[in-house]
Amino acid sequence: MALQPTDLLAITRPSGAGAGSYQLPAAALAELVAQLLPPQLLLETAVRSGNTTLALADAGRVVPVATSSSGVTVTVPAEASVAFAIGTVVNVYNAGSAAITVAGASGVTVRNGGLVAPLQEVSLRKRAANEWVLAGTVTASKDDAPAAVQAAILNVAGLGSSSVGGGLIQTTSG
Incomplete structure (x- = not known):
C-alpha cells in the first residue's frame, strides 16, 4: 500500500523533553526526505534492440535503444495498459545508428513526438492520463x-x- 500525501504518520516520543505523540503529513515527510537525500541519478535499463513499449519499471530511468535498422518505434502505452503516475519522467536514448520513432499507442498523445537521431536522448513526461510531452531534439516525421x-x-x-x-x-x- 502506497502512502498518499494526505495520510498522517504517527510519531511517538516515549519520554524526555517533548514526550508525546505527533502526527506528520506524508507530504511533509516526502519533502523532508527529498531535501536530505542527494538528487536521484538516472540509471539505464537493459538495452532494447527493436520495437519496444515502455513499462512501469522504466519510470525515472533511461531506456537505451540500439538498432541499425530504421523503422524501430518506442511506444508510450495507454493508461489502461500501464498506469504511470502523472509527472513520471522516462528518458529514451538512441544508442544505435538509425533514427528511432517515439510515438503513443492508440489513444495516447505524445506532444512533440518524432524521430530521435542516433546518439541523441529525449525525455518523456506524463502530463495527464494518455498525454505525454517529449523534450529534446527530434526530427519531425x-x-x-x-x-x-x-x-x-x-x-x-x-x-x-x-x-x-x-x-x-x-x-x-x-
Whole structure:
C-alpha cells in the first residue's frame, strides 16, 4: 500500500523533553526526505534492440535503444495498459545508428513526438492520463505536417513549387 500525501504518520516520543505523540503529513515527510537525500541519478535499463513499449519499471530511468535498422518505434502505452503516475519522467536514448520513432499507442498523445537521431536522448513526461510531452531534439516525421503546409514552407524558402508524393516532399525549381 502506497502512502498518499494526505495520510498522517504517527510519531511517538516515549519520554524526555517533548514526550508525546505527533502526527506528520506524508507530504511533509516526502519533502523532508527529498531535501536530505542527494538528487536521484538516472540509471539505464537493459538495452532494447527493436520495437519496444515502455513499462512501469522504466519510470525515472533511461531506456537505451540500439538498432541499425530504421523503422524501430518506442511506444508510450495507454493508461489502461500501464498506469504511470502523472509527472513520471522516462528518458529514451538512441544508442544505435538509425533514427528511432517515439510515438503513443492508440489513444495516447505524445506532444512533440518524432524521430530521435542516433546518439541523441529525449525525455518523456506524463502530463495527464494518455498525454505525454517529449523534450529534446527530434526530427519531425514526414507525416507531421499537412501537404499544403509542407509546400508553403518550400515556396517561402525559395525552393520553387512542390508536390507531395509517397509522403515525401518533392520539389521542382521554378
